[in-house]
Amino acid sequence: MHFSPIAACLLVLVYCTLLPRQIEGKRFGACELAKFLVRQRGIARRDVPTWVCIATKESNRNSNARSPKNGNGSRDHGIFQINDKYWCTASGPAGKECHAKCSSFEDNNITDDVACVVKIHSQTQRARGNGFQAWSTYHYCNTNSKVSTYVRGCKY
Numbered sequence: 001m002h003f004s005p006i007a008a009c010l011l012v013l014v015y016c017t018l019l020p021r022q023i024e025g026k027r028f029g030a031c032e033l034a035k036f037l038v039r040q041r042g043i044a045r046r047d048v049p050t051w052v053c054i055a056t057k058e059s060n061r062n063s064n065a066r067s068p069k070n071g072n073g074s075r076d077h078g079i080f081q082i083n084d085k086y087w088c089t090a091s092g093p094a095g096k097e098c099h100a101k102c103s104s105f106e107d108n109n110i111t112d113d114v115a116c117v118v119k120i121h122s123q124t125q126r127a128r129g130n131g132f133q134a135w136s137t138y139h140y141c142n143t144n145s146k147v148s149t150y151v152r153g154c155k156y
Contacts, residue, residue: 025064026108028079031154033061036110038156042118045156050132051117053141053150055079063113064106078105078113080135087116097123 028036030052037043037051052061058081059065067076074085082088088102089095098116105113121131132138141147 025062025079025106028055028061028063028110030056030061030150031156033079034151034154034156037114040111040114040118042122043114048156049147049151050138050141051080053147054132054135054137056150057137057140058135063108063110066106075102077102079110080105080113080117082113082116082120087120 033052033055034048037048038045043051055061058076059079061079063079065076065078065081067081069075070083072085074083075090076083077088082098082102082105084090084096084102087096087098088100088105090102092101094101094104098119100112100116105116120134123131124134125131132142141150
């Protein structure tokens with residue numbers, strides 16, 4: 001198929017205009033996130049308020065969040081701020097513990113983010129006795145009276 005130079009330029013312009021919208025992240029509502037999480041393998045219903053709290057504290061529930069560099073040079077990625085030191089590769093092929101590229105956690109499809117945080121939670125549970133301790137913001141979310149406010153009024 002042969003395009004005229006004008007048609008080719010228009011095609012490139014349309015492609016470049018639409019592409020960023022496809023890879024942008026999303027700010028999830030608390031109830032929307034709770035409903036999504038309860039349907040995911042490895043997420044217990046009783047833990048949904050804690051996960052919503054952690055996502056709120058880590059990224060304001062923004063699925064394309066990326067932190068500035070941490071003190072050790074690593075960064076945190078996505079709605080749950082998954083760290084690239086151990087869990088995902090910042091460049092190159094997918095790898096590390098979650099067998100993922102960190103950029104895959106910076107879009108509006110959070111299914112892969114959830115699969116990774118389930119793995120992080122499980123490994124931290126075995127190592128420390130509480131899987132949520134992998135997140136530095138967990139101390140904001142570790143009491144029932146506080147955490148329930150993050151999903152108040154949600155039906156999930």
